[in-house]
Amino acid sequence: MGRTGFSMDPEFVAAVARAASGENVNIARFCREHGLSRGVFHKYLNRFRAEGADGFTRRSTAPHRRPTTFGPEAAEAVLRARKELADEGLDNGPISIRWRLEDAGTTPVPSQSSVYRILRAHGQIVPQPRKKPRTRRRFEYADPNGCWQIDGMEHCLADGTKVCIVQILDDHSRLDVGTYAAASENGADTWAALQHAFAGHGLPVRLLSDNGLAFSGKHRGRMVELERRLAERGITAIASTPHHPQTCGKDERSHQTLRKWLAARPPADTLADLQQLLEDYRRIYNHRRHQSLDGQTPQQRYDARPKAAPATGPHQPSGVTARPVSATGVIAFSGCSIVLGRHWAGHTATVYWQADRVTVMTGDTLARQLTLNRSVRYQRLTNHKPSTKS
Structure with a gap:
């Protein structure tokens, strides 16, 4: 007999009624024959004696106490915290609301799921269909200053003038080491932003950027001024793969928070x-709990471990790239025009470079070897004579 059938099985009802009236009923044998426990039989026997036939009515299985249910005061605190966070331009999801209540000394503090239920009950959250969770591989450098990410984002002043905000983030801790208001995404302002960050936090081992010309010429076969200055300080400049913004995902996500x-x-x-607004933002962001840091603030995470530092001495970036030779015997490389001679017109040259030292080959033939003179763009031939194959 199923559990839901106790109050409706005629034999069970009759046996309980006879036992309640004083008739000698072999309860053990009845329960054995009907697959019941004697405890169940005596439970309904006691109910029948106390309530009569109403004792056979099925009771609600709902708990008498709901420890996760909060009263109107808790709901009011949750909704107030959500509005305050929204007005401040900060994340106002269940995790952030719970942290706000905890910091305010609210007791008891609702759990994250309770905050969610309160928001849902008051129409603050529209439930979304469950999606299959994605396996996320989150990489971060092991130590502070092991790598910084740098990127620029467009912003508009009150009169509509477009400017750029250069944002620099420590990969390990998400610490905002520098956010700089610039006229545009250019090399000079980018270097100024980095100098401010260096002054406050030391030098990173690596600097990761996208392929904006202010940051990197790696995928264009050249070295921009920023990369040269970083190399002089022993900092390795690395660039993301073109059309793959996920590589700089921490900076991209930080842009959303700042916007x-x-x-x-x-x-x-x-x-x-x-710039004053950005300084205010950095103070709040760096000292506010972060969901990706298990509730730590970026500053706490940054201060928890020794800082990595670049190796002593300048780092010399190098590479190889192909360049077409123009009809006048010139190739373009790293912002310079390198003269090879008209006899190489129409060929494809291979450029091997390390910092400003350059070797140009056409096939197996050495076409030119030089150190770039950055004071001029046009790298003229001097007394160089290309070698020929024997």
Whole structure:
């Protein structure tokens, strides 16, 4: 007999009624024959004696106490915290709301799931269909300053003028080591932003960027000024694969947080005003709990381990690239025009370079070897005579 059938099985009802009236019923044999426990029989026997036939009515299985249910005061605190976070331009999901309540000394603090239920009950969250969870491989450098990520994002001043915000993030801790208001994404302002970051946090071992010309010429077969300056300090410049923004994902995600925060405030009139806003943002961001850091702040994570440092001495980046020779016998490389001579017109030259030292080959023939003179663009031939194959 199924559990839900106790109150409806005629033989069971009759046996309980007879036992309650004082009739001698062999309860053990009845339970054995009907697949019941004697405990169940006596439970309903006691109910029948106390309530009569109503004792056979099935009871609710709902718990008498709901320890995860919070009253209106808790709901009000959750909704108030959500609004405050939204007004401040900060993340206002269940995790952030719970942290806000915890920091405010609210007791008891609702769990993350309880906060979610409160938000859902008050129409603050629209449930989304469950999606199959993706396996995420999150990589981070083991130590602070092991690698910084740098990227620029477009922003508009109050009058609509487009400017650039250069944001520099420590890969290990997500610490914002420098956020700089610039006229555009250019080499000079990028270097100025890095100098501010160096002054406050030391030198990183590596600097990761996308392939913007202000940051890298790696995939164009050249070295931009920023890469040269980094190499002089022993910092390795690395660039993401073209059309693969996930490589700089931490910086891209940080842009979203910054945009949301700036949108909650009146737009800045000047670059100086914008820079002040960015300094305010950095203080909040670096000292606020981070979901990707198990509740630590970026500053706590950054301070928890010794800092990595670049190897002593300058680093000399190098590479190889192919360049077509023009009709006038010139190739373009690293912002310079290198003269090979008209007899090489129409050929394809292979350029081997390390820093400013360059060797140019056409096939198996040495076409030219030189050190680039950065004071001029046009690298003229001197007394160089190309060697010929024997």
